[in-house]
Amino acid sequence: MSRVKLIGDMKEEIEQWFQLNNISSSEVTANTNLQHCESWSPVENGAIKCNVHANWINAHLHSGVAWIARDHYGNVTHHARDAIVHAPNHFIAELRCIIYAMTSLSDLGVTSVILSSDYTEVIEAIKSPLQWLRHRGLLQQVIQLKEKFQTITFEDEKVAANGIARDIARSVLRDGRFQSYLAMGGPSWLHDKIAREKHPSNI
Structure with missing residues (x-):
């Protein structure tokens, strides 16, 4: 396998990894926001x-x-x-x-x-x-x-x-x-x- 082909494959894998992790991070963020909305939270102004x-x-x-x-x-x-x-x-x-x-x-x-x-x-x-x-x-x-x-x-x-x-x-x-x-x-x-x-x- 040529060096150019190897680097190209590595770049593709890295891009896929970031894409997958971006999706995962979004899901985690969405779930966290949902949990926050559905759970009790204190007030912020000291009341x-x-x-x-x-x-x-x-x-x-x-x-x-x-x-x-x-x-x-x-x-x-x-x-x-x-x-x-x-x-x-x-x-x-x-x-x-x-x-x-x-x-x-x-x-x-x-x-x-x-x-x-x-x-x-x-x-x-x-x-x-x-x-x-x-x-x-x-x-x-x-x-x-x-x-x-x-x-x-x-x-x-x-x-x-x-x-x-x-x-x-x-x-x-x-x-x-x-x-x-x-x-x-x-x-x-x-x-x-x-x-x-x-x-x-x-x-």
């Missing part, structure tokens, strides 16, 4: 991020509501759960859960918070209350509670990224935990899951 969820089944049963607050390092500052009654639908249960979280955070002295829910319609209603007049009573409570914070933002959260709040809310009915409960830190039975969300690179 507290509070995830909420209402586990509503029907109008005749209690609904489990819960929230969990974490700082910009992913450390849990507080979490809480409660059981509410007379929620005719999931929308109202979620709104009442948000009011519960806002009241608790205000009482704890939190002044800057990003409140996240995977119930998109509720977040839309809070941002545009005049378009949701049917729920103006509860939305007015949210507006009044907003005055207690220096900054408060309401954000959509992916269902997968709201897993901890969902797990705590589900435990209310599943384990019969109907008494209101507020604690520092996170629940011990979710320690591993919280740690994985705090350090996703270790997964």
Whole structure:
């Protein structure tokens, strides 16, 4: 085999290697971005991020509501759960859960918070209350509670990224935990899951 032919073959193999690795790198990047979108992430501005969820089944049963607050390092500052009654639908249960979280955070002295829910319609209603007049009573409570914070933002959260709040809310009915409960830190039975969300690179 001539030197020219050998060099040509080597160049072709190198080009193929780079092409393959570029494709692979793109796939890894895409998967990483997807994972980031689907997993919990802390806020970057030093505010507290509070995830909420209402586990509503029907109008005749209690609904489990819960929230969990974490700082910009992913450390849990507080979490809480409660059981509410007379929620005719999931929308109202979620709104009442948000009011519960806002009241608790205000009482704890939190002044800057990003409140996240995977119930998109509720977040839309809070941002545009005049378009949701049917729920103006509860939305007015949210507006009044907003005055207690220096900054408060309401954000959509992916269902997968709201897993901890969902797990705590589900435990209310599943384990019969109907008494209101507020604690520092996170629940011990979710320690591993919280740690994985705090350090996703270790997964």
